[in-house]
Amino acid sequence: xxxHEFQARELLASAGVAVPRGAVARSPExxxxxxxxxxxxxxxxxxxxHAGGRGKGTFKDGFKSGVHLVKTPAQVRDVAARMLGNQLxxxxxxxxxxxxxxxxxxxxxxxxxxxxLAIALDRASSHPVLVASREGGVEIETVAExxxxxxxxxxxxxxxxxxxxxxxxxSIFLGFPSTGLRAPCRLIHAxxxxxxxxxxxxxxxxxLAVTKGGDVVALDxxxxxxxxxxxxxxxxxxxxxxxxxxxxxxxxxxxxLNYIGLDGDIGCxxxxxxxxxxxxxxxxxxxxxxxxFLDVGGGASEQMITAAFKLLQGDPxxxxxxxxxxxxxxxxxxxxxxxxxxCRTAAPRVPVIVRLQGTNVEEGRxxxxxxxxxxxxxxxxxxxxxxxxxxxxxx
Numbered sequence: 001x002x003x004h005e006f007q008a009r010e011l012l013a014s015a016g017v018a019v020p021r022g023a024v025a026r027s028p029e030x031x032x033x034x035x036x037x038x039x040x041x042x043x044x045x046x047x048x049x050h051a052g053g054r055g056k057g058t059f060k061d062g063f064k065s066g067v068h069l070v071k072t073p074a075q076v077r078d079v080a081a082r083m084l085g086n087q088l089x090x091x092x093x094x095x096x097x098x099x100x101x102x103x104x105x106x107x108x109x110x111x112x113x114x115x116x117l118a119i120a121l122d123r124a125s126s127h128p129v130l131v132a133s134r135e136g137g138v139e140i141e142t143v144a145e146x147x148x149x150x151x152x153x154x155x156x157x158x159x160x161x162x163x164x165x166x167x168x169x170x171s172i173f174l175g176f177p178s179t180g181l182r183a184p185c186r187l188i189h190a191x192x193x194x195x196x197x198x199x200x201x202x203x204x205x206x207x208l209a210v211t212k213g214g215d216v217v218a219l220d221x222x223x224x225x226x227x228x229x230x231x232x233x234x235x236x237x238x239x240x241x242x243x244x245x246x247x248x249x250x251x252x253x254x255x256x257l258n259y260i261g262l263d264g265d266i267g268c269x270x271x272x273x274x275x276x277x278x279x280x281x282x283x284x285x286x287x288x289x290x291x292x293f294l295d296v297g298g299g300a301s302e303q304m305i306t307a308a309f310k311l312l313q314g315d316p317x318x319x320x321x322x323x324x325x326x327x328x329x330x331x332x333x334x335x336x337x338x339x340x341x342x343c344r345t346a347a348p349r350v351p352v353i354v355r356l357q358g359t360n361v362e363e364g365r366x367x368x369x370x371x372x373x374x375x376x377x378x379x380x381x382x383x384x385x386x387x388x389x390x391x392x393x394x395x
Contacts, residue, residue: 022106264289305338327358
């Protein structure tokens with residue numbers, strides 16, 4: 001789960017990390033009022049969306065940049081008026097962009113240096129990893145590609161936690177003098193505590209600024225959380241902004257389906273993550289493009305199957321539905337009953353290719369045959385993928 005920058009700032013501040021003064025506004029008048037309350041001579045107005053690259057983004061109406069530096073409260077109001085209710089398009093949003101319902105109004109900061117600091121989960125080692133770079137204000141992927149030596153990666157033992165020598169090592173790497181390590185070390189430990197206590201999958205501060213006065217301040221932050229741990233953090237779950245998420249993902253989560261939306265036109269319903277990945281590979285090999293990853297799981301009920309089918313039907317990009325089930329824990333007859341129930345609720349608007357194998361496969365095929373539905377049956381994996389691709393092409 002992702003949250004907005006202003007929410008991430010609040011969590012960082014509660015953990016003891018210094019952040020610029022400011023507040024979130026949902027109207028131009030509120031933005032102006034916040035600016036007038038800040039004791040500074042220049043302000044920054046930042047569109048709040050779940051995407052990076054806001055500064056280089058463009059709004060749907062042509063207004064440039066989701067980050068503006070202005071001099072007066074009146075200008076803050078005018079910029080907020082252009083942003084709010086608009087769609088911001090960045091390299092991370094896709095051409096459709098993300099809606100802007102809030103802006104962060106804050107004091108501008110006199111920056112001496114911009115750094116990068118993050119703690120993330122390294123899935124390869126199953127360890128948290130501390131990542132630091134002197135090249136802040138730039139996407140870390142760009143730094144890694146052009147100058148990998150500029151990045152420090154320090155693996156953190158999950159049992160021992162972040163050690164003092166690791167925080168000192170990172171601080172020195174970031175260019176802090178040996179006589180001035182206390183502040184950055186304290187900040188790094190605070191970020192790690194936040195990472196652990198809130199069950200984060202990532203805490204990223206970019207840029208981490210060293211001001212001209214020598215303070216260390218988190219200017220921008222991105223926090224991601226482990227969805228599987230949200231039951232422990234109702235206060236974090238309450239920060240979710242559904243307007244920033246794919247409606248397909250929200251519908252899938254409501255029914256506890258393992259779903260990831262993609263940009264293809266073949267809707268896939270499969271049981272088991274391995275078979276789902278293999279199904280997508282087969283479709284790609286046959287010249288098709290999957291519209292999603294959807295694993296209904298081994299314990300899916302008829303209601304879950306019905307919900308999954310409706311989810312695929314409701315995606316306007318889907319031109320054919322490919323159901324590929326190997327009956328084990330999820331029996332083929334249960335799946336067939338779910339498909340029939342879904343089709344009787346809403347008749348299929350696209351061709352449906354069905355491959356069933358495994359437990360109760362004959363019962364499942366009988367249910368589908370006797371349903372009177374126009375379904376295309378397939379036996380082999382390659383045959384089924386070829387039929388799905390052909391149907392997507394209108395053949």
